[in-house]
Structure formats: structure tokens, C-alpha cells
Amino acid sequence: MTETHAFTVKARDGAARIGELRFSRGTVRTPAFMPVGTAGTVKAMFPETVRSTGADIVLGNTYHLMLRPGAERVAELGGLHRFMNWPLPILTDSGGFQVMSLASLRKLTEDGVTFRSHLDGSEHHLTPERSIEIQRLLGADVTMQLDECVALPCPDEEAERAMRLSLRWAERSKAAFGTDPARALFGIVQGGTVPSLRLASAEGLTAIGFDGYAIGGLAVGEPQDVMLKTLEETVPALPEERPRYLMGVGTPEDILLSVLRGVDMFDCVMPTRAGRHGQAYTRFGRVNLRNARHAADPRPLDEESECPAARDYSRAYLHHLIKAGEILGAMLLTWINVHYYQTLTAGIREAIAAGRLADFAAQTRAAWAAGDLPARD
CATH class of the missing domain: 3.20.20.105 (Queuine tRNA-ribosyltransferase-like)
Structure with a gap:
């Protein structure tokens, strides 16, 4: 070059x-x-x-x-x-x-x-x-x-x-x-x-x-x-x-x-396509916002996320938007997904720089495997 x-x-x-x-x-x-x-x-x-x-x-x-x-x-x-x-x-x-x-x-x-x-x-x-x-x-x-x-x-x-x-x-x-x-x-x-x-x-x-x-x-x-x-x-x-x-x-x-x-x-089209179909990628793995378990949940998708769409809107609201077919639902979930992909690659870069990529990979995969936070009683 x-x-x-x-x-x-x-x-x-x-x-x-x-x-x-x-x-x-x-x-x-x-x-x-x-x-x-x-x-x-x-x-x-x-x-x-x-x-x-x-x-x-x-x-x-x-x-x-x-x-x-x-x-x-x-x-x-x-x-x-x-x-x-x-x-x-x-x-x-x-x-x-x-x-x-x-x-x-x-x-x-x-x-x-x-x-x-x-x-x-x-x-x-x-x-x-x-x-x-x-x-x-x-x-x-x-x-x-x-x-x-x-x-x-x-x-x-x-x-x-x-x-x-x-x-x-x-x-x-x-x-x-x-x-x-x-x-x-x-x-x-x-x-x-x-x-x-x-x-x-x-x-x-x-x-x-x-x-x-x-x-x-x-x-x-x-x-x-x-x-x-x-x-x-x-x-x-x-x-x-x-x-x-x-x-x-x-x-x-x-x-x-x-x-x-x-x-x-x-x-990959995956983060944008998933967002239009009610799927969110998070540090907990993939979350289906169409699922009825989210309908009355006031918590955000991830209160620790730096993405406003994941942090500032309730799961109940995201569920409502997706079920109602509102354009805003696709916009918010796509934002969440693209942000998560960028957060993941930023974390990977930091881990490589620190010489601890294997640990980062193991911890990240363990979090995905553990799955989403349980629904609030």
C-alpha cells in the first residue's frame, strides 16, 4: 500500500x-x-x-x-x-x-x-x-x-x-x-x-x-x-x-x-435484519423482544449499556413497538444491535492490546451462554 x-x-x-x-x-x-x-x-x-x-x-x-x-x-x-x-x-x-x-x-x-x-x-x-x-x-x-x-x-x-x-x-x-x-x-x-x-x-x-x-x-x-x-x-x-x-x-x-x-x-446484515424482526444482540446473548415475557417488564434491555436505545427504553415499550409494527421499534433495536457489534469489536481490540484475548473470549461466551436476565417477578 x-x-x-x-x-x-x-x-x-x-x-x-x-x-x-x-x-x-x-x-x-x-x-x-x-x-x-x-x-x-x-x-x-x-x-x-x-x-x-x-x-x-x-x-x-x-x-x-x-x-x-x-x-x-x-x-x-x-x-x-x-x-x-x-x-x-x-x-x-x-x-x-x-x-x-x-x-x-x-x-x-x-x-x-x-x-x-x-x-x-x-x-x-x-x-x-x-x-x-x-x-x-x-x-x-x-x-x-x-x-x-x-x-x-x-x-x-x-x-x-x-x-x-x-x-x-x-x-x-x-x-x-x-x-x-x-x-x-x-x-x-x-x-x-x-x-x-x-x-x-x-x-x-x-x-x-x-x-x-x-x-x-x-x-x-x-x-x-x-x-x-x-x-x-x-x-x-x-x-x-x-x-x-x-x-x-x-x-x-x-x-x-x-x-x-x-x-x-x-x-453482515445480521444486526440490522435482526433488529427489524424484534431480535436484540446484547452481552446476555440474543434477546427476542417479541416474547410475551417482556410485555410488562419496566427494565431497560441493558441498564449498563452506553447505547441510549438499550439503556433508556423499557423492555415493555420495545415489545409494544415490535408487536404493533411501529417503525421506531426497528430503529431502536437496529441501533442496539449495531452498537453491540461495535462494543464487541472494541472489547476485542482492548483485549488483544492487553494480551488477554483468550480470557475475554471465555468470559464473553460464558455470558452469552448464561443468557438474558430473568424476568422480574
């Missing part, structure tokens, strides 16, 4: 490390959780509220912004940062996940992928070069290569085919990106859960040379233990001096266990 977007490892505790990924718009403290702002918004949250949780970076999506409002329009309006009123770094997903999730609406070739829009049926052709162009128009600080993500489980032959295609697309993405001292380009390791394929992907990407390395194609159907084993086999093959980003992961426990295996960056 150049001086305008540099990654520095500050401390280590076993395989885990804390670091800083610096851009002109701000510094991303790692391990970092990136709230997902797929269509230019972290759902049910104001940008300033997202920032107040401690988030240093958010994620946008090439495919969705390509369809609506269009990358060229966003560029004309000053770029995605200005468009969504987020002055800090933004990472944009390349559209590779939609190659899997929208399989019924796309056609895949060596050249790229043709999508039929889920909005109006219009046809859009996304190549590695066009994906890079869209992300540049959006103004992303971290650009992702276009790749093919496959659902798991899948035959080894299918995993290898997609991995080899992703490597060829990685070369084209790097060529299209060129040299841009203000932005970073990440390659994406694929290969299913086959160790030899993951290693071949990591080696191929390292030979091409990227500013960071993402691990894609996990948390797409495989059990947690399989995901963790794949990380243990893949992470050591990635360059020490570059950030490692586990895409689309995941639960608080997934994040904690992945940090222990050397991962630096995460994103």
Missing part, C-alpha cells in the same frame, strides 16, 4: 491482531465490523447514529446501486459519501455475492455475469472491468474484485471451477483498477471448503498482488466448525502485512472466533 492507504499491525495476541487501515477520509481500527449499507443506507439508522456506535467504515453494494439509482447518477451527485452523508471510509462489494444469491436471474460466462433486474426485469451486464468502474464512480475507498461465490455444500469440481474463474477475474480487476493511491483493491479467496483449492486461490491472489485479501464463500450454508476449520487452513497463507476480511460473517460468536484465527474485518 502507499502512504495514502496503509495498513499497520499494532499488536498481536496469538493469531489475533489489532491494526489500523488508514485512508484520507479516516482510519479503520481493526478488528472492525462494517455495518451493511447495501443501497446507500444502513437500514433503519441515521448515518450520524451509525457513527455514534463507533463504526469507522460502512459497506455499500455495487449490484444494488448499479440498478438504483445508478452509479453514474451517484457520481454526478458527488459520490456515495456525499450522497448518503457518510464522510468516513466506504467499502463496496463487487456484486459477486449476487452471482450466487440471484442465480435464477443471471447468466454466467467467462466474460462476466448478465443479471435480469429484480426490480424491473431490465438486463445488466457486469464484468470485472465494469464492476471496478462502478465502484470508482461510487467513490469507494475499498474496492472489491468481481468473483463468483458458490453456495455450500457443492461438489469439489464446482468449487474449483468458480475459484479458477474468480482468479482470472482477479487479474482483470487488478488491470482495470490500475494504480490509485487514494483507494485500496482487495482480492477474494474462493475454493469452497477444500483446503487445496483455498491455498491455490490464496497463492494466486498473492502473486497478482492486492492491498487486502478477503475470504469469500463462507457462511453460505456450511456449519460453523467447517467455516472455522477453513479459516485455520486459509489465513496462514495470506500476507501478514495486509488486512484480512471475512465476507458476510456473521454472529457475534462467529466474529470472536474468527478474530482468534487472525481475521481483521467483517460485515
Whole structure:
């Protein structure tokens, strides 16, 4: 990396490390959780509220912004940062996940992928070069290569085919990106859960040379233990001096266990999606505010939380909002969840710096296992 977007490892505790990924718009403290702002918004949250949780970076999506409002329009309006009123770094997903999730609406070739829009049926052709162009128009600080993500489980032959295609697309993405001292380009390791394929992907990407390395194609159907084993086999093959980003992961426990295996960056829709469905993530684990046990409970969700939504509103009120379908319920629970994810990663960083991550992990998991506070009599 150049001086305008540099990654520095500050401390280590076993395989885990804390670091800083610096851009002109701000510094991303790692391990970092990136709230997902797929269509230019972290759902049910104001940008300033997202920032107040401690988030240093958010994620946008090439495919969705390509369809609506269009990358060229966003560029004309000053770029995605200005468009969504987020002055800090933004990472944009390349559209590779939609190659899997929208399989019924796309056609895949060596050249790229043709999508039929889920909005109006219009046809859009996304190549590695066009994906890079869209992300540049959006103004992303971290650009992702276009790749093919496959659902798991899948035959080894299918995993290898997609991995080899992703490597060829990685070369084209790097060529299209060129040299841009203000932005970073990440390659994406694929290969299913086959160790030899993951290693071949990591080696191929390292030979091409990227500013960071993402691990894609996990948390797409495989059990947690399989995901963790794949990380243990893949992470050591990635360059020490570059950030490692586990895409689309995941639960608080997934994040904690992945940090222990050397991962630096995460994103997931889970905290925002759960918030819209009445679920809260807390130091007690996940709490279902739809449950009738909360209907007459005057206590806050967590009186010790620094998040006003968790500290200043009663469980009874949160339960009422969710049951009544009020928008405020989704807003408050999403705020609680994103804040908890940021609190967790901040605690992880502090524990690594103190050399006590194993103790922190054990205590945190024990608290989750103990569960929510009992209902008041």
C-alpha cells in the first residue's frame, strides 16, 4: 500500500491482531465490523447514529446501486459519501455475492455475469472491468474484485471451477483498477471448503498482488466448525502485512472466533435484519423482544449499556413497538444491535492490546451462554 492507504499491525495476541487501515477520509481500527449499507443506507439508522456506535467504515453494494439509482447518477451527485452523508471510509462489494444469491436471474460466462433486474426485469451486464468502474464512480475507498461465490455444500469440481474463474477475474480487476493511491483493491479467496483449492486461490491472489485479501464463500450454508476449520487452513497463507476480511460473517460468536484465527474485518446484515424482526444482540446473548415475557417488564434491555436505545427504553415499550409494527421499534433495536457489534469489536481490540484475548473470549461466551436476565417477578 502507499502512504495514502496503509495498513499497520499494532499488536498481536496469538493469531489475533489489532491494526489500523488508514485512508484520507479516516482510519479503520481493526478488528472492525462494517455495518451493511447495501443501497446507500444502513437500514433503519441515521448515518450520524451509525457513527455514534463507533463504526469507522460502512459497506455499500455495487449490484444494488448499479440498478438504483445508478452509479453514474451517484457520481454526478458527488459520490456515495456525499450522497448518503457518510464522510468516513466506504467499502463496496463487487456484486459477486449476487452471482450466487440471484442465480435464477443471471447468466454466467467467462466474460462476466448478465443479471435480469429484480426490480424491473431490465438486463445488466457486469464484468470485472465494469464492476471496478462502478465502484470508482461510487467513490469507494475499498474496492472489491468481481468473483463468483458458490453456495455450500457443492461438489469439489464446482468449487474449483468458480475459484479458477474468480482468479482470472482477479487479474482483470487488478488491470482495470490500475494504480490509485487514494483507494485500496482487495482480492477474494474462493475454493469452497477444500483446503487445496483455498491455498491455490490464496497463492494466486498473492502473486497478482492486492492491498487486502478477503475470504469469500463462507457462511453460505456450511456449519460453523467447517467455516472455522477453513479459516485455520486459509489465513496462514495470506500476507501478514495486509488486512484480512471475512465476507458476510456473521454472529457475534462467529466474529470472536474468527478474530482468534487472525481475521481483521467483517460485515453482515445480521444486526440490522435482526433488529427489524424484534431480535436484540446484547452481552446476555440474543434477546427476542417479541416474547410475551417482556410485555410488562419496566427494565431497560441493558441498564449498563452506553447505547441510549438499550439503556433508556423499557423492555415493555420495545415489545409494544415490535408487536404493533411501529417503525421506531426497528430503529431502536437496529441501533442496539449495531452498537453491540461495535462494543464487541472494541472489547476485542482492548483485549488483544492487553494480551488477554483468550480470557475475554471465555468470559464473553460464558455470558452469552448464561443468557438474558430473568424476568422480574
